[in-house]
Amino acid sequence: MAPVGGNSIHRSSSRPQLDLSGAAIQGNFEEKDPTILLPNQSDDISHLALDIGGSLIKLVYFSRHEDRPVNDRRKKTIKERLGISNNNRRSYPILGGRLHFVKFETHKINQCLDFISSKQLHCGVSNENAVIKATGGGAYKYADLFKERLGVSIEKEDEMSCLVSGANFLLKAIRHEAFTHMEGHKAFVQIDQNDLFPYLLVNIGSGVSMIKVDGDGQFQRVSGTNVGGGTYWGLGRLLTKCKSFDELLELSQRGDNRTIDMLVGDIYGGMDYSKIGLSASTIASSFGKAISENKDIEDYRPEDISLSLLRMISYNIGQISYLNALRFGLKRIFFGGFFIRGHAYTMDTISFAVQFWSNGEAQAMFLRHEGFLGALGAFMSYEKHGLDDLMVHQLVERFPMGAPYIGGNVHGPPLGDLNEKISWMEKFILKGTEITAPVPMAPPGTTGLGGFEVPSSKGDILRPDASKLNVGVLHLVPTLEVFPLLADPKMYEPNTIDLSDPGELEYWYTVLSDHLPDLVDKAVASEGGTDDAKRRGDAFARAFSAHLARLMEEPAAYGKLGLANLLELREECLREFHFFDAYRSIKQRENEASLAVLPDLLREIDNMNEETRLLTLVEGVLAANIFDWGSRACVDLYHKGTIIEIYRMSRKKMQRPWRVDDFDAFKERMLGSQDKEPCKHKRALLFVDNSGADVVLGMLPLARELLRRGTEVVLVANSLPALNDITAMELPDIVAEAAKHCDILRRAAEAGGLLVDAMISNQDSPKDNSSSVALMVVENGYGSPCIDLRQVSSELAAAAKDADLVILEGMGRALHTNFNARFSCDALKLAMVKNQRLAEKLINGNIYDCVCRFEPAG
Numbered sequence: 001m002a003p004v005g006g007n008s009i010h011r012s013s014s015r016p017q018l019d020l021s022g023a024a025i026q027g028n029f030e031e032k033d034p035t036i037l038l039p040n041q042s043d044d045i046s047h048l049a050l051d052i053g054g055s056l057i058k059l060v061y062f063s064r065h066e067d068r069p070v071n072d073r074r075k076k077t078i079k080e081r082l083g084i085s086n087n088n089r090r091s092y093p094i095l096g097g098r099l100h101f102v103k104f105e106t107h108k109i110n111q112c113l114d115f116i117s118s119k120q121l122h123c124g125v126s127n128e129n130a131v132i133k134a135t136g137g138g139a140y141k142y143a144d145l146f147k148e149r150l151g152v153s154i155e156k157e158d159e160m161s162c163l164v165s166g167a168n169f170l171l172k173a174i175r176h177e178a179f180t181h182m183e184g185h186k187a188f189v190q191i192d193q194n195d196l197f198p199y200l201l202v203n204i205g206s207g208v209s210m211i212k213v214d215g216d217g218q219f220q221r222v223s224g225t226n227v228g229g230g231t232y233w234g235l236g237r238l239l240t241k242c243k244s245f246d247e248l249l250e251l252s253q254r255g256d257n258r259t260i261d262m263l264v265g266d267i268y269g270g271m272d273y274s275k276i277g278l279s280a281s282t283i284a285s286s287f288g289k290a291i292s293e294n295k296d297i298e299d300y301r302p303e304d305i306s307l308s309l310l311r312m313i314s315y316n317i318g319q320i321s322y323l324n325a326l327r328f329g330l331k332r333i334f335f336g337g338f339f340i341r342g343h344a345y346t347m348d349t350i351s352f353a354v355q356f357w358s359n360g361e362a363q364a365m366f367l368r369h370e371g372f373l374g375a376l377g378a379f380m381s382y383e384k385h386g387l388d389d390l391m392v393h394q395l396v397e398r399f400p401m402g403a404p405y406i407g408g409n410v411h412g413p414p415l416g417d418l419n420e421k422i423s424w425m426e427k428f429i430l431k432g433t434e435i436t437a438p439v440p441m442a443p444p445g446t447t448g449l450g451g452f453e454v455p456s457s458k459g460d461i462l463r464p465d466a467s468k469l470n471v472g473v474l475h476l477v478p479t480l481e482v483f484p485l486l487a488d489p490k491m492y493e494p495n496t497i498d499l500s501d502p503g504e505l506e507y508w509y510t511v512l513s514d515h516l517p518d519l520v521d522k523a524v525a526s527e528g529g530t531d532d533a534k535r536r537g538d539a540f541a542r543a544f545s546a547h548l549a550r551l552m553e554e555p556a557a558y559g560k561l562g563l564a565n566l567l568e569l570r571e572e573c574l575r576e577f578h579f580f581d582a583y584r585s586i587k588q589r590e591n592e593a594s595l596a597v598l599p600d601l602l603r604e605i606d607n608m609n610e611e612t613r614l615l616t617l618v619e620g621v622l623a624a625n626i627f628d629w630g631s632r633a634c635v636d637l638y639h640k641g642t643i644i645e646i647y648r649m650s651r652k653k654m655q656r657p658w659r660v661d662d663f664d665a666f667k668e669r670m671l672g673s674q675d676k677e678p679c680k681h682k683r684a685l686l687f688v689d690n691s692g693a694d695v696v697l698g699m700l701p702l703a704r705e706l707l708r709r710g711t712e713v714v715l716v717a718n719s720l721p722a723l724n725d726i727t728a729m730e731l732p733d734i735v736a737e738a739a740k741h742c743d744i745l746r747r748a749a750e751a752g753g754l755l756v757d758a759m760i761s762n763q764d765s766p767k768d769n770s771s772s773v774a775l776m777v778v779e780n781g782y783g784s785p786c787i788d789l790r791q792v793s794s795e796l797a798a799a800a801k802d803a804d805l806v807i808l809e810g811m812g813r814a815l816h817t818n819f820n821a822r823f824s825c826d827a828l829k830l831a832m833v834k835n836q837r838l839a840e841k842l843i844n845g846n847i848y849d850c851v852c853r854f855e856p857a858g
């Protein structure tokens with residue numbers, strides 16, 4: 001099936017297969033996830049590429065996803081029914097895995113070699129002529145050392161070419177890669193892939209390269225300057241006696257450049273030189289004051305020297321970049337290289353220079369993977385791993401918590417081992433140190449207008465660990481696709497609530513923080529309340545709090561942030577600390593209670609006429625959506641009554657009109673009107689939400705009505721647990737149980753391959769022999785209460801092909817995300833709003849108000 005987004009970067013023909021013959025576990029068999037050696041795996045899986053620069057070694061490496069046991073009968077059946085084969089979309093298998101980004105100082109190359117060796121990163125290449133792709137000058141300089149220490153040859157790749165292919169890949173494949181940074185404010189820029197070229201790429205490493213990029217593989221190095229990152233670090237070291245680059249940068253944050261720079265006002269007796277547009281505070285000459293005073297270096301504060309130097313170099317690079325952009329008529333300048341280091345003052349100064357000299361015509365943009373362009377380009381130069389073929393929707397960036405801490409610095413990628421991760425969190429507790437999430441530093445508002453003023457002290461903690469993990473791990477999931485029924489995938493924005501609004505962020509931060517103790521309680525209980533579970537629970541709480549605190553401080557720390565991302569982060573964090581299903585027992589209890597009353601409900605419904613029935617069913621979905629363990633208000637409610645009592649109360653309160661009430665339009669579409677014949681839908685996708693009453697007494701009866709009318713139904717559920725949401729793994733058993741009491745469900749479930757055992761007895765409507773439409777279950781690809789329809793499972797994408805009705809249910813799926821989504825088919829959004837503030841903001845209503853939004857195919 002052709003991908004919808006049209007984001008394909010480049011097509012190539014053949015892809016590798018892993019050779020699994022002779023596979024053997026390496027090391028200790030008792031270990032949980034031991035490394036598996038593939039002795040016959042030839043060099044076609046490229047694990048590692050390097051960029052060895054004058055200052056830093058950048059490493060990009062790939063690790064395969066550990067295989068999850070595929071013992072899911074539903075999956076096999078659905079694949080057959082929907083005609084999905086493994087090679088359905090591609091004529092070759094592309095490997096799912098993770099792309100990691102790590103860096104080392106070049107003069108500590110031995111640390112880097114140890115790292116490669118300990119992780120066996122060079123072992124993907126097992127034949128005699130093993131090669132690692134590398135770029136940068138060190139690829140020449142250290143080739144012998146690599147041969148000697150690791151037994152591998154370095155295959156040199158051209159540095160400029162790597163920078164360009166790395167930048168092109170990032171700009172096309174990573175959604176929030178580029179951003180502007182002006183006066184302390186960061187804003188992500190959505191790059192239109194079809195309108196990317198030409199641009200100027202400025203890589204600020206030790207030295208600076210300026211490259212005009214016209215397309216993939218089409219570029220020209222048009223200029224450069226020897227005044228770059230090496231100059232700042234080298235001169236700064238001499239002048240301040242700093243021991244590390246970060247220390248130097250940190251000094252600058254407390255500096256005042258006016259003590260050392262000569263300002264226009266110094267020359268003009270405190271006045272502006274307004275005729276040529278220079279204010280008194282403009283720097284006339286960097287370090288210029290040092291000439292007129294009878295002072296030695298000791299008489300200047302190192303803080304002021306560092307700031308003056310940083311400003312001088314950043315401004316100069318910005319200015320030269322602009323001149324080159326002007327030379328070639330380029331409007332966009334992307335800045336990369338580790339000199340930038342996500343530092344607000346540096347970026348603001350460069351942006352100011354570009355903006356000032358171009359009169360706002362040209363724009364400076366920065367890249368989140370700033371220093372990894374060359375290494376990424378080298379990685380992509382392996383012909384066989386197919387990375388260049390990946391599309392935006394197949395890459396998911398994750399920010400794992402926990403990384404090895406050595407000598408106060410984060411080294412390498414996040415820890416995979418749970419115990420290490422927990423003790424890492426515990427270390428902070430023992431030390432009483434503030435927990436800082438391993439993410440980039442970019443303190444907001446550190447500069448005044450145009451980068452000329454003294455940086456304010458706000459947020460001036462320079463995170464020593466930050467630069468190593470300022471990007472997440474890129475997960476490559478080749479089975480993700482764009483949901484084919486989106487009306488306009490390019491315009492689609494999943495999040496309804498934008499957390500770049502500080503008020504919103506603060507509110508949701510408080511909501512999630514307040515919910516944390518209860519969540520930890522449930523998580524620990526789900527694992528039997530053991531001491532181990534308590535320890536993990538504690539570590540999880542600290543880890544998640546650290547993420548939240550970090551995001552409060554720097555909302556753009558992980559890229560553009562929406563509420564959906566925050567809710568997803570919470571679930572991922574739980575999984576990192578091995579809580580795989582925190583609401584397990586609650587879900588089970590509610591499923592059982594609801595299944596027990598289902599037969600009565602179905603009987604009640606079957607005694608109604610068509611119109612009343614449809615209304616009752618929609619009402620039922622809205623009422624049952626009250627069972628949501630993610631909502632504070634609902635959890636309080638559950639302490640006051642039994643499931644059935646709450647359900648009854650909720651149904652009683654379902655008076656129309658609802659706050660958003662398109663029921664009449666939906667009814668007309670379903671049942672027709674005087675002058676319109678009803679026309680049944682062919683296939684409906686029902687995005688289900690919570691376990692218990694929500695799915696059993698709400699969505700299943702609605703599905704049954706559609707089936708009765710001859711519409712095929714696909715229940716779309718989460719791939720992994722999140723709160724009390726039902727999963728695709730759990731649904732078949734629930735359907736089977738419900739089918740015991742209902743012929744319609746039984747026949748449809750059989751037709752959909754959901755019932756394997758013929759143990760169902762028919763107790764409901766009279767037998768009819770007509771062939772049944774199918775009821776199926778597909779997974780959506782998520783383990784979160786929200787869903788981003790740009791990245792869904794291939795199962796769901798395949799099921800969507802013949803669908804002409806989409807029903808989204810619940811706050812997460814229909815309100816927090818997708819409330820504004822437009823579909824190319826009929827769409828019904830159903831949810832009870834279980835949060836007062838959201839009700840006020842979104843529908844101008846109150847908590848427990850309902851949304852029934854019908855949007856016919858456009």
Ligand SMILES: Nc1ncnc2c1ncn2[C@@H]1O[C@H](COP(=O)(O)OP(=O)(O)O)[C@@H](O)[C@H]1O
Pocket residue numbers: 052053054055056057105136204205206207228229230231232233245246336337338339340341371467
């Ligand atoms: N931890 C660090 N150690 C040294 N330099 C750093 C560090 N972090 C950032 N830098 C800056 O980044 C520059 C190197 O950038 P990079 O893109 O890696 O270039 P190169 O390939 O020349 O090493 C250094 O000159 C320095 O200005």
Ligand SMILES: CC(C)(COP(=O)(O)O)[C@@H](O)C(=O)NCCC(=O)O
Pocket residue numbers: 511567625627628629630631632633689690723785809810811812813816834835836
């Ligand atoms: C986590 C949720 C999105 C789940 O809602 P659902 O999709 O189950 O309707 C929702 O409960 C929520 O937004 N909770 C946080 C707000 C609160 O506690 O009020």
Ligand SMILES: [Mn+2]
Pocket residue numbers: 628630689690723724725785810812
């Ligand atoms: Mn839910």
